[in-house]
Amino acid sequence: MANPPVIILIEPQLGENIGKAARAMLNCGLVDLRLVRPRDGWPSAAATANASGADIVVDNAKLFDREEDALADLNRVYVTTARTRDAIKPVFTPRGLAPELRANVARGEKVGVLFGPERTGVRNEHVSMADAVITVPLNPGFTSLNLAQAVLLIGYEWWQAGVAVPEYQMLMNDTFPATRDEIELMFGHLETELDQSGFFRVEAKKPPMMRNIRNIFNRSNLTHQEVQTVRGMIVAMCGAKHRKKS
């Protein structure tokens, strides 16, 4: 998608955190990083080391002296803060904002998210520069979020709002679930062997017991190969028993 959200870090302190933020950005398809008065200067070897390969983000990061310049080309600006502010302002959760971000970017807007200095967070002047506030719902007893972690959560929600990965799927690789016929032959084999080995001591209980056994195996979504494995186990165990008997 053209122009994914811009991340603006105000007075970031440790190069390490800038690097980890860059890594989190690229994890989520964000590439435009802007730094306003980074404490330890720029470029930063620590940032590059901690980006763990997200060089495209670190190498293209832009440096600014003034917040206004870092925001100049943006159509919308959001600011992250953990604390309730005096400002009268719309407040989004990252999840609530993500579809709006997607829609705005899709219509050609350029949007950005402001993050404040590590220890103090953004100041009221930064809140006043933004159209809305983003606050992450977290454990109210411990809301202090690492800078890179905060960037990750915004990016994560941005990415989730744009992908269509099923929330649940059975990973089959190149295998297929066994056919019902294979499954039935397996249960027939099992039932015969259990019968012969005296497993069903009370004839009346055999049907409910077989249903329970069917449920155990049918919960497993057996593949063709796994049905063969189970049948092999049956053969081996019955063979062992026959050997013991003899």
Added chain:
Amino acid sequence: MANPPVIILIEPQLGENIGKAARAMLNCGLVDLRLVRPRDGWPSAAATANASGADIVVDNAKLFDREEDALADLNRVYVTTARTRDAIKPVFTPRGLAPELRANVARGEKVGVLFGPERTGVRNEHVSMADAVITVPLNPGFTSLNLAQAVLLIGYEWWQAGVAVPEYQMLMNDTFPATRDEIELMFGHLETELDQSGFFRVEAKKPPMMRNIRNIFNRSNLTHQEVQTVRGMIVAMCGAKHRKKS
């Protein structure tokens, strides 16, 4: 909630990352951390320093030699991995899993999530210990996620599934939106002054122009105090103009 999910780190390397993972856990209300063969030993000063106050997690972390012992009391085990595996296994996204985790914990189950070593991730033997796999949908061009970041995303979804924070709200603090009456008096004041200052050059265009002006201000959800501020601005500017004229 009793027994929130347990986090199990297998062969974690840097104490720094363990500490950051502990911090992310507490951000999300998770407190039970288990370490299997941490490379640099335990306890770890680096872990404590990087936990940034999440001491309750670090101080109570339990140490294990064997995965089996770390998982012994758990009813369900999930394993995180970025790579597709050979195993035939259910795969959840963190978001897809979270409601299931909540439901299982609510009925008294003890659940845990396994994370592999930083560089290599979990091994196939770990996947075979788990009921299901968790994979985070991320930028397929750069999926390498820092350990603490991975822990955060699982915890984040767990927390989100349990809170009822509105995705959007207007933060009003202790103020109230102005009444419609206050708003109307403000527009009346503004219209009178604009009339007198010759702003509406074409009489026929006055109604649509006033509608546009109303929309600008009504989008702002003005409070009582802000209506007074706007009226003060009108008075000041008209006064300035009158002074210029005279």
